Amino acid sequence: MAEALTSEAILVATEEVLRRYGPAKATVVDVAKALGVSHGSVYRHFATKAALREAVTRRWLDAQHAAMEPAFDQGLTAAEMLRIWLQKLFDRKKHSHVEEPELFATYLVLVRESRAIPEFHIEHLVGQLARIISAGVETHEFVTDDVNATAQAVWDATDRFHHPAHAQEWGDPHIQDAFDAVVSLIIAGLRYNRSPSAAGDA
C-alpha cells in the first residue's frame, strides 16, 4: 500500500489529467486511474466532480493573483506603476493564450463553470488596481473622488486586453499599439477625472 491518498495529490493528478485530455474528456475515473485508486476514493475527498474542478480552478487563480501583486516601487510614479501593472496582466494573458492555447482554453472552461469564482477573481484584481490609483491620488498625480469606482472603470476600459472573450484579437500585430493608446487615454483621464455623478461634460 502506498502513502495515504490526500486532497493535494488528487488536485495535482486532476491538473495533469485536465492538461492531457482537456476539460471535455477528463473524467473522475481518469484521475483515479492516474493515482492508482478506485474512483470511489476520489469521492471521499471531493463530493462531486464539479467541486473537484472548482478546487483546481481556485488553486490556479490563487497563483495568478500572487503573480500580479503590484510592487510599490518608490522610484515610480503611479502612472508608471499602473502602466506596468496593466502591461504585465496583458503580457501574462497573451503569453498564456499564444504559447499554450489548449491549456488556456482548458482553464477558460473551468473558470466559466463556476459562478462565484470569476467574480471574486476580478474583485481581487480590481482591488490591486484600486491600490495603485489610491497611491496616485495621495501624491495628487491622479484626481478621483471614488477610487473603487475608478479602478472598476480602468478595468472595464481595458477589457479588450484581459477578457478571454477577446483572446483571439491578441495575436493581431497592432494589438500593442491599441493597448498603448487605450492606456495613455486612461492615464490622461485619471489626471483629470471627476466622478460619474458630478460629471458635467460641458
Added chain:
Amino acid sequence: MAEALTSEAILVATEEVLRRYGPAKATVVDVAKALGVSHGSVYRHFATKAALREAVTRRWLDAQHAAMEPAFDQGLTAAEMLRIWLQKLFDRKKHSHVEEPELFATYLVLVRESRAIPEFHIEHLVGQLARIISAGVETHEFVTDDVNATAQAVWDATDRFHHPAHAQEWGDPHIQDAFDAVVSLIIAGLRYNRSPSAAGDA
C-alpha cells in the same frame, strides 16, 4: 405564375426564415418553400448559402450604420456629442439583446460567419467616432495628435458596452453606472491626451 423572382424578395424571405427557425435550422429549402419556388431558383441569384446569408447580414448592418449617423448639433459640445453617441450605441445594442434575444443571437451568428464584414462594420463606426473627436479637436475641447488612433482607443475602451461577447453583462443593474464611469474617464482623457509614442507618464 407570380411575379418574377428577385434577389430582393429572396433576401426578405431569408430574413423571415432566419427569424422563425434561427440560424442553425434555416435552410435554403425553407427559403424556397416560403417563396413557392424550388431551391434551385434561389441558387440562380445567390451562388451559395453563405453568399445569401452574407447579403442578409450586409443589409442589416447598413441599417445599423444609418441609425448611428451622428448629428452635429451646433448647441452641443464634442464631449456631449460623444457621450450621446456612445449611449445611443449602447442603448440600441442592449435593447436588441434584452428585448429580442433570439434575433440578437441570430444576427450575432451571421456576423461571425463572415470574415470581412465585421471589420468593415467596425471601421465605419470608428469613423463616426473620429468625426466627433475631430470636431472636438477643432474647438480645442479635445487634445490629440492622431484622431483615428484616438477614435480606435475610445472604441476599444468602450468594448464592454458594444462588443456582443459582453452582452450577458448588459442585464446587470449597475451596468449604466459602469458605462458612465468609463465614458467620464475617457472624456477626461480626451481633454488631456497625448499620442502613445509621445506619452511620458511621469
Added chain:
DNA sequence: GGACTGACAGATTTCACTATCTGTCAGTCC
C-alpha cells in the same frame, strides 16, 4: 474501525446509421 474497493442505477456521451440539406445540371415550359 476507518480508508478503500467495486458493483450498481441513473444520467450522459458516443457512434453508426439514417434523414435532410447543399449545390449541380440536364431537361421542361412558357
Added chain:
DNA sequence: GGACTGACAGATAGTGAAATCTGTCAGTCC
C-alpha cells in the same frame, strides 16, 4: 431562349441503441 424545375451526388445533421461516466454504498481489508 431564358427562367425555372426536380432528380441527383456528396456533405452535413439528426437519432437511438450501446458504452461510458457519475455518484452511492454495502462490504473488504489491514
